Amino acid sequence: MKGLESLFKLIDELRKLPGVGRKTAERLAFYLLKSQRGEVEALARAIIELKDKVRLCSTCSSITETDPCNICSDKNREKNTLCVVEEPHDVFAIERTKEYKGCYHVLMGVLSPLDGVGPSDLKIEELLKRVRDNGVKEVIMATNPNLEGEATAMYLQKQIDAATVSAEEKILITRLAHGLPVGADIEYADEVTLSRALEGRRKY
Numbered sequence: 770m771k772g773l774e775s776l777f778k779l780i781d782e783l784r785k786l787p788g789v790g791r792k793t794a795e796r797l798a799f800y801l802l803k804s805q806r807g808e809v810e811a812l813a814r815a816i817i818e819l820k821d822k823v824r825l826c827s828t829c830s831s832i833t834e835t836d837p838c839n840i841c842s843d844k845n846r847e848k849n850t851l852c853v854v855e856e857p858h859d860v861f862a863i864e865r866t867k868e869y870k871g872c873y874h875v876l877m878g879v880l881s882p883l884d885g886v887g888p889s890d891l892k893i894e895e896l897l898k899r900v901r902d903n904g905v906k907e908v909i910m911a912t913n914p915n916l917e918g919e920a921t922a923m924y925l926q927k928q929i930d931a932a933t934v935s936a937e938e939k940i941l942i943t944r945l946a947h948g949l950p951v952g953a954d955i956e957y958a959d960e961v962t963l964s965r966a967l968e969g970r971r972k973y
């Protein structure tokens with residue numbers, strides 16, 4: 770519509786957000802239009818600040834404002850247990866269970882040959898280096914229980930085995946127990962299911 774370019778520009782931007790269709794984008798845009806200037810500014814600032822401040826932890830690749838992240842720098846966390854997840858939001862899902870006391874390693878994706886995602890696109894070298902150099906005793910595979918997640922966990926298990934053949938002590942590699950709905954995302958699992966999956970993890 771001519772003469773309302775700024776409104777339609779905002780609607781277009783909002784529609785790019787996940788789960789936001791045209792109707793929702795319009796509703797949000799009209800809501801913002803009616804809001805106080807201060808409120809709108811606070812929202813805009815929060816978005817910019819998020820992009821300026823949040824980055825990846827250089828150790829585990831989870832998201833953080835300080836490097837290393839709070840988990841990696843916490844002396845009370847077990848440094849010899851690593852939980853391997855696909856994305857930073859999976860760390861938050863597992864942290865919500867309050868069950869896990871080890872550290873994490875975020876792969877930043879999952880192996881997916883069809884989408885052209887290979888081992889070098891993920892934080893796999895970094896994981897192998899951590900496992901080799903830091904006296905890691907257990908690696909918990911917490912990739913999603915779907916085809917790609919399973920294949921990635923299996924690939925990692927072989928890589929870790931190969932990278933640590935000379936290690937004095939064999940590294941224990943475990944997979945989250947089932948009970949997690951197959952095909953579901955760790956991110957959306959409820960705390961109870963996720964706690965049980967952690968407790969009941971089994972050896973490869």
Ligand SMILES: [Zn+2]
Pocket residue numbers: 826827828829830831837838839840841842
């Ligand atoms: Zn970290």
